Amino acid sequence: MGRIIAVASGKGGTGKTTMIANLSMALGLLGKKVCAVDADLTMANLTLHFGLEDTTKTIHDVLMGEIDIKQAIHTTRYEFVYLIPGAFDWEHVAKADPRDLPEVIPKIKDEFDYVLLDCPAGLQMDAMSAMLSGEEVLLITNPEIASISDTMKVGIILKKAGKNVLGFIFNRYEPHKNGISPEIAEEIMEFPLLGIIPEDPKVREAALSGMPVLVYDPDTKASRAIIETARNLIKTE
Ligand code: ADP
Numbered sequence: 001m002g003r004i005i006a007v008a009s010g011k012g013g014t015g016k017t018t019m020i021a022n023l024s025m026a027l028g029l030l031g032k033k034v035c036a037v038d039a040d041l042t043m044a045n046l047t048l049h050f051g052l053e054d055t056t057k058t059i060h061d062v063l064m065g066e067i068d069i070k071q072a073i074h075t076t077r078y079e080f081v082y083l084i085p086g087a088f089d090w091e092h093v094a095k096a097d098p099r100d101l102p103e104v105i106p107k108i109k110d111e112f113d114y115v116l117l118d119c120p121a122g123l124q125m126d127a128m129s130a131m132l133s134g135e136e137v138l139l140i141t142n143p144e145i146a147s148i149s150d151t152m153k154v155g156i157i158l159k160k161a162g163k164n165v166l167g168f169i170f171n172r173y174e175p176h177k178n179g180i181s182p183e184i185a186e187e188i189m190e191f192p193l194l195g196i197i198p199e200d201p202k203v204r205e206a207a208l209s210g211m212p213v214l215v216y217d218p219d220t221k222a223s224r225a226i227i228e229t230a231r232n233l234i235k236t237e
Pocket residue numbers: 009011012013014015016017018019171172173197198199200201203204207222
């Protein structure tokens with residue numbers, strides 16, 4: 001049976017989409033069959049991280065009732081890694097109802113070891129629908145107090161809704177700066193710390209080149225941290 005994990009945060013820009021692309025890649029390298037799903041319906045951009053061009057069948061088409069979700073599964077350049085892209089155009093965005101996500105997403109559970117859902121930030125209806133489509137939740141925060149506090153709020157609400165909140169990723173950490181340390185973040189969050197990803201310019205360079213940083217530079221510090229985080233995620237099984 002596969003795991004459906006919603007990747008969530010309080011604020012936008014914490015690195016959810018980047019981490020989904022990279023964790024999918026990492027889990028694939030570790031022999032897991034993975035599907036990354038763009039469930040951020042109004043701001044879909046997961047496809048950019050995979051450098052895919054032919055993405056005519058999207059999650060939006062599924063929600064519009066035009067195709068079955070299995071028809072929207074695309075292969076990527078990477079072994080074991082699949083993608084359900086989102087549409088960019090307003091036509092599709094306006095017609096796809098996020099409230100149907102919890103009904104359609106579980107249909108691919110048995111096809112994969114891991115389904116990772118790229119969710120909108122916050123607690124609005126579109127974010128809630130995406131986050132409630134899986135059984136498990138992986139939180140992402142940056143090392144700022146507002147980011148930690150908002151992500152914690154999301155975690156608490158999803159836990160109350162009966163979801164298994166696995167823990168959080170501390171992304172864009174800069175150890176030499178006098179910011180919040182991962183240990184303090186863990187104390188505040190009250191959820192387990194599953195990974196510390198450093199601030200790394202290679203992450204942005206990779207995104208510009210349309211590939212996960214794990215492919216762009218497997219040896220850079222962020223890539224090594226992502227592999228370790230994927231291992232920790234597997235251990236939560
Ligand atoms: P979200 O999906 O949560 O809105 P993104 O994944 O789009 O966030 O990331 C926001 C920005 O932060 C992007 O420009 C991305 O390249 C950058 N970023 C994310 N993680 C890191 C990191 N560890 N080091 C440097 N830049 C990062």
